[in-house]
């Protein structure tokens with residue numbers, strides 16, 4: 001049974017990865033040791049799971065505020081400027097390695113799953129031993145740490161670098177729910193410790209937001225009975241990581257709704273993992289998209305570029321079915337919107353679209369046949385399921401029809417048949433394929449001075465590229481050293497991003513640029529110092545420029561040697577260019593307020 | 596292989612009256628049958644359907660979300676056609692509560708387990724009980740032991756399954772979506788079954804076994 005369908009899932013986490021969770025969590029395990037020495041003295045409580053850390057006193061050094069310790073900063077130190085702070089006054093820091101000199105291992109609260117006992121040692125580096133009573137289990141910290149230490153020292157440091165970012169979801173009783181790397185069940189001990197940390201602070205009516213240790217950040221998000229944790233050394237701003245945790249939580253709600261909270265009310269030790277069976281790909285694909293999909297931090301969606309009339313034709317037929325009782329009709333091509341329509345007054349939040357698209361694209365079974373499935377749009381209504389009819393119209397293009405009615409299948413199927421025939425007749429699907437081939441806006445095509453051009457023909461995407469394009473600046477991007485840009489329309493909740501071109505050639509370069517944009521976004525939207533209107537920043541990788549007005553936000557990356565005045569001029573031209581093309585790159589009428 | 600199932604054409608001749616609620620159409624020559632597959636995740640429900648509908652087997656698992664809808668028409672020997680409208684449900688636990696949505700109004704319920712997994716056989720029994728309690732009283736149930744190609748790892752004996760099926764008035768067959776063994780027989784079997792007069796549905800209690808050879812049970816339970 002399970003074994004068979006689990007096969008590909010298992011392949012997502014081959015055994016050789018598992019030691020790395022331990023490595024990745026090394027810093028935290030020091031806290032674990034420290035914290036457990038606080039919380040677990042209370043061994044009079046027999047039940048390991050229920051034990052909430054007694055609100056006793058922290059060890060004197062726990063609050064070592066301000067003492068930034070750079071235990072093993074072989075790499076560049078983190079940008080301290082962006083260091084977020086929790087409710088603590090200052091950063092919490094600890095000396096890594098302090099706990100390694102054989103201090104008596106305290107027994108942390110453990111989930112005490114019968115099935116996990118002793119099974120975790122080899123892979124997670126945490127060895128649990130049970131005394132057989134099912135109550136207290138003991139963690140062999142020393143052994144675990146030794147292994148961690150080994151990992152840090154030799155070959156594993158390579159894979160250590162590969163595992164820069166962990167996401168863990170656990171319940172308020174410390175039961176693991178999800179972990180990006182490693183088997184969440186084998187993390188029972190570790191999850192229990194995270195739980196102890198969070199509860200400890202929550203019990204003090206405080207909220208733990210973030211812990212920093214050297215170049216590591218641990219970001220926490222508490223959602224009722226569900227705790228989400230990110231541990232990383234990627235130097236992303238706290239706000240970005242927190243939003244990523246929010247999306248992760250949203251993805252979980254999309255699958256289960258918020259009514260899952262009730263299960264925890266009935267039974268605090270409720271084990272949620274079976275309810276998320278078979279969804280690993282959904283979460284890992286979402287986490288992956290944090291590195292490449294700007295929608296994850298812009299909170300906006302993007303459209304597939306299409307001639308205005310083509311998008312209109314698609315929109316008209318979708319509107320038709322929306323009027324017949326369909327809540328949302330969404331036609332998408334991979335992550336890009338072709339058209340979407342909501343029933344009266346119903347608006348779709350860009351985050352919901354992101355989560356829905358991620359869910360559909362990462363669940364292979366939707367590609368095999370038409371499907372009907374309950375899903376929840378957390379921003380629309382986190383408590384209720386909607387019923388989604390999903391059908392792929394070609395390899396990339398899929399139609400999603402959402403209804404509040406669980407009996408709507410045959411109606412939605414009829415709607416799909418109507419829509420599909422209209423789309424075929426009006427050639428929309430072919431146009432979609434053509435657009436995929438041609439791509440969107442290329443910085444090389446940025447018009448020299450669009451104010452000089454009044455002819456509409458040249459204002460179309462893809463035009464002009466039929467002739468050889470004169471590329472200024474010797475093949476490295478567009479004019480004035482422009483490499484890339486993202487334009488976000490505030491009113492439309494949409495963004496358009498230029499295609500990547502030389503010298504941004506590979507995924508890691510794209511990811512690095514997105515991380516830079518993300519930092520820019522976070523600093524521009526900083527609640528304390530912002531919001532800002534413009535920012536111009538030069539580092540060894542790029543010149544970054546950000547410009548925010550009431551109507552739009554522009555993020556642009558230039559060659560690090562670009563001239564500032566030229567760059568600013570170019571940004572103006574980009575904005576003009578986007579406005580010239582807005583009928584093709586944006587969807588109008590997507591939300592009732594956008595007219 | 597536990598048992599083969601074949602149905603002679605002569606049994607097909609009698610036209611059956613089908614419950615209009617259960618099947619969409621009632622044309623005696625063109626029957627539409629709503630069929631639902633239930634069973635634990637990973638037992639091979641989707642593979643069975645895709646083998647039947649598209650003649651394919653894809654060993655990479657694609658966990659079903661909610662339920663998939665597929666249809667396939669087969670011709671019986673007397674040129675009667677049976678169009679199956681198939682709900683391939685997700686076996687994942689979170690969808691269990693949704694099952695009535697799909698089995699409501701189904702004429703046939705195919706309950707699948709994996710012959711290498713006793714747990715999946717228990718889950719199958721859970722579904723049978725659920726259908727007996729909440730399904731349409733006329734629903735035709737088939738018990739299917741899939742992955743018969745993995746017989747070296749067999750953990751559920753055909754004998755046990757057959758006895759269970761008999762006790763619960765079910766049609767039993769072992770299949771392999773991988774080798775295509777008995778896949779068509781499974782669907783043909785249910786098709787013929789439905790096609791026959793409703794009164795024949797008590798076949799499992801046939802008194803003339805094992806020599807009868809004129810009703811389905813006696814063909815498919817050797």
Ligand SMILES: Nc1nc2c(ncn2[C@@H]2O[C@H](COP(=O)(O)OP(=O)(O)OP(=O)(O)O)[C@@H](O)[C@H]2O)c(=O)[nH]1
Pocket residue numbers: 004005007278634635636637638639640641642643653654655656657658659660684685686687741742743744745770771772773774
């Ligand atoms: N050896 C063998 N493997 C099979 C057979 N049928 C299915 N499988 C394998 O079993 C796994 C699960 O099959 P699915 O058809 O996806 O299972 P399912 O019952 O639809 O699972 P859910 O959609 O989660 O309910 C796949 O990896 C198949 O390769 C079979 O007859 N023989």
Ligand SMILES: [Mg+2]
Pocket residue numbers: 640641642657658659683684685686
């Ligand atoms: Mg399936």
